[in-house]
Amino acid sequence: MSLRLRVVAAIVLVLLFGSLVGTAVAGWRAKLALREELAAALIGGRQTVESALQYLPRSGHPARDLRQLIATFDGNRHVMAALVDPPGRVRLSSRPSPAAPAPRWFAALLRTPLTTQRIEVPVPGQGRILLAPSSAGDVGALWAEFVALSGVLTASLAMGAALIWLTVGRALRPLAAFSAAFVRIGSGDYRAEVRPAGPVELIELGRGVNEMAARLRVMHARTRALEEQLGALQDEERADLARDLHDEIGPHLFAVNVDAAMARRLVGEGKDAEALRRLEAIESGVAHMQRLVRDILGRLRPTELIELGLGAAIGELVAFWRARHPDIAFDVRVPPDDKLAIPRATRETLYRVVQEGLNNAVRHGRPARIDIVVAREDRGGVFARVGDDGAPSGRPEG
Numbered sequence: 001m002s003l004r005l006r007v008v009a010a011i012v013l014v015l016l017f018g019s020l021v022g023t024a025v026a027g028w029r030a031k032l033a034l035r036e037e038l039a040a041a042l043i044g045g046r047q048t049v050e051s052a053l054q055y056l057p058r059s060g061h062p063a064r065d066l067r068q069l070i071a072t073f074d075g076n077r078h079v080m081a082a083l084v085d086p087p088g089r090v091r092l093s094s095r096p097s098p099a100a101p102a103p104r105w106f107a108a109l110l111r112t113p114l115t116t117q118r119i120e121v122p123v124p125g126q127g128r129i130l131l132a133p134s135s136a137g138d139v140g141a142l143w144a145e146f147v148a149l150s151g152v153l154t155a156s157l158a159m160g161a162a163l164i165w166l167t168v169g170r171a172l173r174p175l176a177a178f179s180a181a182f183v184r185i186g187s188g189d190y191r192a193e194v195r196p197a198g199p200v201e202l203i204e205l206g207r208g209v210n211e212m213a214a215r216l217r218v219m220h221a222r223t224r225a226l227e228e229q230l231g232a233l234q235d236e237e238r239a240d241l242a243r244d245l246h247d248e249i250g251p252h253l254f255a256v257n258v259d260a261a262m263a264r265r266l267v268g269e270g271k272d273a274e275a276l277r278r279l280e281a282i283e284s285g286v287a288h289m290q291r292l293v294r295d296i297l298g299r300l301r302p303t304e305l306i307e308l309g310l311g312a313a314i315g316e317l318v319a320f321w322r323a324r325h326p327d328i329a330f331d332v333r334v335p336p337d338d339k340l341a342i343p344r345a346t347r348e349t350l351y352r353v354v355q356e357g358l359n360n361a362v363r364h365g366r367p368a369r370i371d372i373v374v375a376r377e378d379r380g381g382v383f384a385r386v387g388d389d390g391a392p393s394g395r396p397e398g
Contacts, residue, residue, distance in 0.1 A: 003175075007168045012161045019153045023146075027109065030142055035112040038133040041078030045131045046117050048072070049081070053122055053129075062123045070094055070129070077137035085127040099136045102143035110139050174198045174206060181209055190216040230349070233356045240359065241296060248292050256285045295320065309337040310347045314354050314372060321362055328367060334374045342382055350374055350384045357386025365390025 052069045059065045066083055073081035073094035083092040117131035177194045184192035190213050196206030263278035311334040318330045337347070354372055361370050367390030374384045 004165070004168050004172055008161060008165050011164050012157065015157055015160060019157065023149070023153075026149075027146075031110050031112070034110060034135060034138050034142075035114070037138070038078050038112055038114055038135060041076070042114065042117055042131055042133060045073065045076075045079040045081065046119065049119050049129055049131065053119065057122055062126060066121065066126065066129075067092055076134070078134055080132045080134045082130045082132070083121075083127060084130055086125065091127070096134055097137045099140035100144060102136075102139045106143050106146070107135075107139050110135065110142065171198050171202070174202045178202075178205065178209060181213070185213055185216065190220055226349075229356075230352065233352050236356065236359065244292070244296055249289055252285045252289050252292075256282050256289075259285070310334060310340070310350060310374065311336060313351055314374070317351075317355060317358060318372070321358055325362060328362070329369045331369070331371045333372065335376075340374070340376060340382060346382065350382065353384045354386055357384075361386060361388040361390060 049069065052065070056062050056065055070081050070083055070092045071094065073079055075097045076094065077097045077099075079094075080096060081094045082090050085091050112133065112135065114133045116133075119129045119131070121128055174194065174197050181192040181194045192213055193210050194206045196203040196210075259278045259282045263275045263282070266272075266275035266278065311332075314332060314334055318332055322328070322330060340347075342350075354374070358370065358372075361367055365388050367388035370386065370388045372384075372386055374382070376382050
């Protein structure tokens with residue numbers, strides 16, 4: 001069930017319950033009022049009959065006077081009068097007032113337990129007069145009022161439900177736009193925006209959605225830029241690795257090859273002492289190449305970053321460049337890992353940023369001083385900055 005239908009159903013149920021309770025209370029009060037009216041009518045009718053019967057013994061036509069007395073109750077809405085002979089047969093009865101019929105269940109709800117009044121006629125052989133309560137006219141009138149009231153309540157309830165349906169639908173209409181925007185944002189389209197409209201709460205929600213989308217766009221742009229920087233860093237690392245292999249390892253491999261060929265020739269000529277010197281040169285060249293390979297592997301994936309933390313890894317990187325450029329002053333400010341509280345992937349990314357910055361500064365800037373700073377921002381992020389006082393001309397960006 002939709003939210004709109006739930007709200008309308010809840011309000012309609014409350015209105016319907018209130019209408020039913022109000023109708024029940026009104027019916028109960030109408031029943032009490034009807035009982036009071038019937039009781040008063042019986043008392044009044046008894047007084048009328050008793051007053052008329054006082055003069056009946058002196059009347060010369062008692063039967064005529066009794067017919068006239070019974071006829072006085074014709075059309076009475078509350079009392080029915082009847083003349084009953086001594087054996088119990090009804091000789092005369094008043095005519096009830098015309099009334100619209102009401103359903104039996106409705107009449108049963110308003111039925112009042114009043115007893116029939118019996119008044120003996122003070123003339124021998126004339127029997128007695130019965131006065132019975134008659135509620136048919138009042139019940140019919142109340143039924144007509146009930147039908148009219150039910151029609152008014154039903155029409156009001158229908159109009160109220162329709163008005164609430166339209167009002168709630170108009171108020172909740174922006175939720176469809178919010179849902180579509182969330183779907184687009186969830187699929188990676190951070191350009192999605194909504195037009196704040198509707199109640200104040202939904203307007204605030206719409207502004208929050210737009211702010212969230214804007215922040216995600218900024219974060220996505222930063223991520224794309226970082227990915228591009230990492231891609232450029234990887235390309236430069238490959239180029240550096242190829243250059244180191246070509247410039248450092250290549251000549252030593254060539255020298256080892258030449259020494260090995262020369263040692264073979266000297267052994268064939270019987271010059272063992274000279275061949276031994278060539279083998280020692282090969283051993284020295286291989287040891288030098290092993291050191292170069294370890295340096296390259298340390299720059300590619302430093303073990304200090306995993307074992308000792310980001311500060312130690314950057315320190316090892318600075319030591320690498322300080323050994324090759326002792327004329328450069330390095331100022332390193334890196335807090336301990338427990339103060340940064342960042343995951344391993346972020347530490348490796350910061351290390352790569354510092355590595356790239358050092359490579360650019362040393363190789364292209366000809367600096368006398370290099371500052372390295374890793375710190376946490378006020379908004380909670382972490383940044384790495386490499387600055388130098390070298391010449392900016394010819395320095396690549398990034």
